[in-house]
Amino acid sequence: MEWETVIGLEIHAQLATKSKIFSGASTAYGAEPNTQACAIDLGLPGVLPVLNAEAVRMAVKLGLAIGATISSRSVFARKNYFYPDLPKGYQISQFELPVVGLGSLEIELEDGSTKTIGVTRAHLEEDAGKSLHEDFAGMTGIDLNRAGTPLLEIVSEPDMRSAKEAVAYMKKLHALVRYLEICDGNMQEGSFRCDANVSVRPKGQHKFGTRCEIKNLNSFRFVERAIDYEVERQIDIIEGGGSIVQETRLYDPDKGETRSMRSKEEANDYRYFPDPDLLPLDIDEAFIDKVRATLPELPDEKKHRFMTHYGLSAYDAGVLTASREMGDFYEAVVQACGGNAKLAANWVMGDFSAFLNKENRDVTEAPVTADMLGQLLQRIEDNTISGKIAKDVFEAMWNGEGTADEVIESKGLKQITDTGAIVAICDKVIAENPAQVEQYRAGKDKLIGFFVGQVMKESKGKANPGQVNAILTEKLKGG
């Protein structure tokens, strides 16, 4: 039988506010345990939450960016359950009335086509603390620094049909929250993590299969592997005559498999009810307009502009707008090099990105600035150096040996364009290779490449390849 996979994602994006969602304590990551937890975060008796307006602004920003409805009234609710790192015994979240309603996101598939993924809702909530099970000799340590950190939970429709689509959606959202500067997107630190709801059904069947929820996936690779594993597991069970039990599962990255955490029957009854300590959140048009005015150019808009304005292919434009920083860098290079958009694209996507990847660095951490790269490209454009030499210059720049002009100067890499000098080298090469000359003249045209190569080698790559070609062709013809 042919099976169809159905996936929905719940993504938790930690909002990049300075203070917590309901208290004034700092949200900075990595402090000594329990040094960034105030009386409110600790859930001491008598303390009360006060909503951080910045978190609301950020949620609205995301809502506008995905074309979603912004609720004029949303309500904070208590999700009740006991856990040692949940200080109040409830998490303040939103349940029936979330701040962001129905929206959508467009993803690109491998075949170049696009697909729209629905976003059901996005709601604000507070994070819990952390339980530390190591280093306490059989006891559990609790760090409440993270307690009260604002989260935006973004829930998708069950619109994805493969692990690859799920990853594409997650990457798209990841880029978006970083474009909007509402989340640092740091997945190792848990700032952007995901729960995946996965089910399978016979192709053509309308009704959804029973789903399992895989918790806490904190890398794109894990999402893909966990979903692929889970799909296979479910198909095996059904084809073996069994049926899927609705449950929560955990992905084990070491074993590459998912395992059961708790079944539906064991699931908590969270006893949601509106939090009486917080008033309903009312958002008016004026507030929305103010937030709208702060929206940056969004990835899709930028991509479209790169295609029309710079004449880039859809693929190139997509790569160069994958992050806001990459797009900004590219545009700075185009300007610095004098406007050759295609050349700039090739270099930013080629050598520049290769060096970044090799050293696992971010665009903003590159030792070669946009101005430096622009100058290098100008030297190619004005024939000071060849494209091949430029690669060496780039590497030298990357290694801190100076600007393009400084490297060209100090290494004597300036291209030879003096016809007399090139003619002399060509004559030398022709004189040293009589056999090849004879073959060429006998009709083996391809040997021109050999002669050019020899001349370039002799000139240490500095001879202008165009001129070399013309002179050699001229000289070999005669005789």
Add this chain to the structure above:
Amino acid sequence: MHNKTIAELATVLQQGEVSSVELTQHFIDRIEKLDAGLNAFITVTPEAALQAAKAADARIKAGEAAPLTGVPIAHKDIFCTSGVRTSCGSRMLDNFVAPYDATVVERFRAAGAVMVGKTNMDEFAMGSSNETSFYGPVKNPWDTERVPGGSSGGSAAAVAARLAPGATGTDTGGSIRQPAALCGITGLKPTYGRVSRWGMIAFASSLDQGGPMARTAEDCAIMLGAMAGFDERDSTSIERPVDDYVGALNTDIAGLKIGLPKEYFGEGLDPDVARAIEAAIDEYKKLGAEVVEISLPNTHLAVPAYYVVAPAECSSNLSRFDGVRYGYRCEDPKDLVDLYTRSRGEGFGAEVKRRIMIGTYALSAGYYDAYYLKAQKIRRLISDDFRKAFEQVDVIMGPSSPSTAFKVGEKADDPVTMYLSDIYTIAANLAGLPGMSVPAGEVGGLPVGLQIIGNYFDEARLLNVAHRFQQVTDWHSHAPRGFE
């Protein structure tokens, strides 16, 4: 000196007839001598009080006194006090010392009031008789075999016994008004949102409201003036200027329209209490007020709705008491579940557990709509009843409690009968309206309280209406025998 009202004490303090240190010492001595038989205090803080009194004297001398400067007061042990234990009447918090002051405490401190101690209360404010306290029941100064009411029973008994001229209380379903009535003092539950709840340990967040308890309306006006006002730390506190409550006293009440809800004078009301209330209403007629009968048709739904909403909220509010970070923790827990079940099982008393269970049930999947949502709808119906009534009348009057103080133990084993002692007070909490209890007579040597309910933020009018009554009656100045 202890028979003087706060207003009178302010005068003698500011005129230098007595110092705050002397006054404070006097009340501390009375507490030491008389509280053993009442159990009104959980914690007495003589040293800190005398220190604060010294500072108050300096402030008075410097000519910078506010009306409360140097006046001793007591706080219900539900308000967090920095450095002084806040137990909430529970074993759970027997060892809890907050690192912060409640806003109410902070404001009294800023006004120069001198805290002499923390008063006893029903555990987590859940009770109407002060019998659920971990620290033992409070006795009614009028008859120590009887309860003082609850949950602010310690504050009511302390003020009635002249152990403090004023005390703070909190009122979730009548916890200021009912003990005020049973102890013969004046108490005010303000409009929801008028007084900050920050630092006040939550029982039912949408109903809880702190307020003053004193012997006269004038004293309540002075205290409310210090307590009330917007607090950015409490999202439910309301940004609205505080009226001049003292300045509004002595306003003529001729033409005042008083509504008497027929539902407040029906079955279940002690006939002697009814007669006392009727006599009080007659006094108002003499003052020129008009009396009209009104109806609050959903009154009978108030108690059932309350006993869904309040337990639901408390079941969640009290989840933080889990033995993990502070408060009571059981000995040698063998695992997490054991830590939770024994810490909470041993730390909470029976009534608290009962309400947590009721509330947990009411919020459970499958029951939420039938209980919690329905109760919220009833809340709106009750609010609508009042809204319509206030289109007709200025204030609503009736009894604060269906009977005078009952005997210790009389209702302790019958929760439903106990719950019905708040039958007239609960509706004001559900609607968020301000309500007062004013001493209005005595039956068999026990005080009767007249309840006055006002429209939203109409505290100034309520206080004036009560004050006018106290100028023509002297019930409020009667002292229980042995405490004169």
